[in-house]
Amino acid sequence: MNKNQSLPWDHPRFRSWIAVARACQLMQQSLGRSLAELEIKTPHLDILINLYRFEGISQQELARKLLVGRSNMSMLLPQMEKRGLIERRGDEKDKRVLRLFLTPEGREVTEKAMVIQTDLIERVLSPEPIEQCMAMAESMERIIHVLQQEDLVDED
Amino acid sequence: MNKNQSLPWDHPRFRSWIAVARACQLMQQSLGRSLAELEIKTPHLDILINLYRFEGISQQELARKLLVGRSNMSMLLPQMEKRGLIERRGDEKDKRVLRLFLTPEGREVTEKAMVIQTDLIERVLSPEPIEQCMAMAESMERIIHVLQQEDLVDED
DNA sequence: ACAATAAAGTACAACGATGAACAAAAATCA
DNA sequence: TGATTTTTGTTCATCGTTGTACTTTATTGT
Numbered sequence: 001m002n003k004n005q006s007l008p009w010d011h012p013r014f015r016s017w018i019a020v021a022r023a024c025q026l027m028q029q030s031l032g033r034s035l036a037e038l039e040i041k042t043p044h045l046d047i048l049i050n051l052y053r054f055e056g057i058s059q060q061e062l063a064r065k066l067l068v069g070r071s072n073m074s075m076l077l078p079q080m081e082k083r084g085l086i087e088r089r090g091d092e093k094d095k096r097v098l099r100l101f102l103t104p105e106g107r108e109v110t111e112k113a114m115v116i117q118t119d120l121i122e123r124v125l126s127p128e129p130i131e132q133c134m135a136m137a138e139s140m141e142r143i144i145h146v147l148q149q150e151d152l153v154d155e156d
Numbered sequence: 157m158n159k160n161q162s163l164p165w166d167h168p169r170f171r172s173w174i175a176v177a178r179a180c181q182l183m184q185q186s187l188g189r190s191l192a193e194l195e196i197k198t199p200h201l202d203i204l205i206n207l208y209r210f211e212g213i214s215q216q217e218l219a220r221k222l223l224v225g226r227s228n229m230s231m232l233l234p235q236m237e238k239r240g241l242i243e244r245r246g247d248e249k250d251k252r253v254l255r256l257f258l259t260p261e262g263r264e265v266t267e268k269a270m271v272i273q274t275d276l277i278e279r280v281l282s283p284e285p286i287e288q289c290m291a292m293a294e295s296m297e298r299i300i301h302v303l304q305q306e307d308l309v310d311e312d
Numbered sequence: 313a314c315a316a317t318a319a320a321g322t323a324c325a326a327c328g329a330t331g332a333a334c335a336a337a338a339a340t341c342a
Numbered sequence: 343t344g345a346t347t348t349t350t351g352t353t354c355a356t357c358g359t360t361g362t363a364c365t366t367t368a369t370t371g372t
Contacts, residue, residue: 315371316372317371318367318370319368319369320365320367321367322364325360325361326361326362327361328357331357332356334351334354335350335351336350337349337350338348338349340346342345
C-alpha cells in the first residue's frame with residue numbers, strides 16, 4: 001500500500017477539484033456575511049431564489065432542487081412564513097401538497113439579496129475571461145449530470 | 157427596482173457559479189456516501205488529509221487551513237483521538253499548543269480514503285480535458301486569493 | 313519584573329441538517 | 343369498491359458547526 005508514487009496532490013484533477021471546493025466554501029462564507037444585513041442566511045436565499053423563479057412550487061420539488069431532505073424544508077419554511085417572506089397555500093386538487101409563494105416583502109428581500117449575490121460573483125469572477133467562465137459552466141453541468149445519474153441508480 | 161432586465165440567471169458568470177456550487181454539493185454528498193464504508197465523514201477526511209501532509213500541525217493551524225472555527229477542531233479531534241486515528245501531543249516549547257499526528261491506523265484509513273476520493277474525482281472529471289481542468293484550477297486559485305484577501309481586511 | 317494584551321485550546325448553548333418514524337391523502341390494482 | 347402502496351409533509355432525536363465566554367500560557371510594553 002505504498003502511495004508515495006501517486007499522492008493525490010500530484011494528481012492534476014485532484015488538485016483542481018480541491019481548489020474548486022475551497023473557492024466554494026469561501027464564497028459561501030462571504031455571501032453569508034453579506035446577507036447578514038438582510039437578516040437571512042444562505043439556505044434562505046436558495047429557497048427565495050427558487051420561489052422567485054418557480055412560483056407555486058411544492059415543498060417536495062423545492063427540496064429536490066436544493067438537494068436537501070424534505071424535513072429540512074419542513075423546518076425552514078414555517079420560519080420564513082412567520083417572518084412574512086413566503087406564503088404556503090394548500091393545493092386544491094391534491095390536499096397533500098403545499099404550494100409556495102413569495103409575499104411582496106419576500107420578493108423585495110429576494111431582489112436585494114440577488115443584487116448582493118450577483119455583485120459578489122461579478123466582483124470575484126470578473127478577472128476571469130468570460131470564455132473561461134462559460135467553459136467552466138459547461139464542465140460543471142456535465143459533472144452535475146454524471147453525479148445525478150448515479151444518485152438515481154442508487155435509489156433503485 | 158425593476159430587475160426584469162437583469163435577472164441573475166441571464167448573467168453568465170452567475171449561472172457559471174451556480175453550476176460550480178451545485179457540482180460541489182453533489183460531489184460532497186457522493187464522497188460522504190463512499191466514505192461510509194470507512195466509517196468516517198467528510199470533515200474527518202479533510203482533517204486526515206491535512207495531517208497526512210502536514211504532520212505535527214497545531215489545532216489552530218489546522219482550523220485555519222480548513223476554514224472552520226477553532227471550536228470545531230476541539231469537538232472533532234478528541235473523537236478522532238478516541239477512535240485511534242490521530243494523536244495529540246503537547247508542544248514542549250509552547251505549552252498552549254497541541255501538535256497533531258496520525259496513528260498507523262489513521263494513516264491506513266487516510267490512504268484508503270484518498271484512494272476513494274481520487275477515484276471519485278477521476279471518474280467524474282476525466283471527461284473534461286486536462287487543459288480545461290488546469291485552467292479551472294488557476295481560476296479557482298485566483299478566486300481563493302481574492303476572497304482570502306477580503307477576509308484579512310475584515311478582521312482589522 | 314509586572315501589568316496588560318494576545319493566542320491556543322475548551323465548554324457550552326444555539327442553530328441547522330439529517331434520517332427515521334409517523335399521519336394524511338392520493339394512486340394503484342385486484 | 344376495498345386493500346395496498348406511494349407520496350407529501352411533519353415531528354423528533356441526533357449530530358455537526360458556530361460564536362461566545364472562559365482558562366491557561368506567551369508575549370508585549372513600561
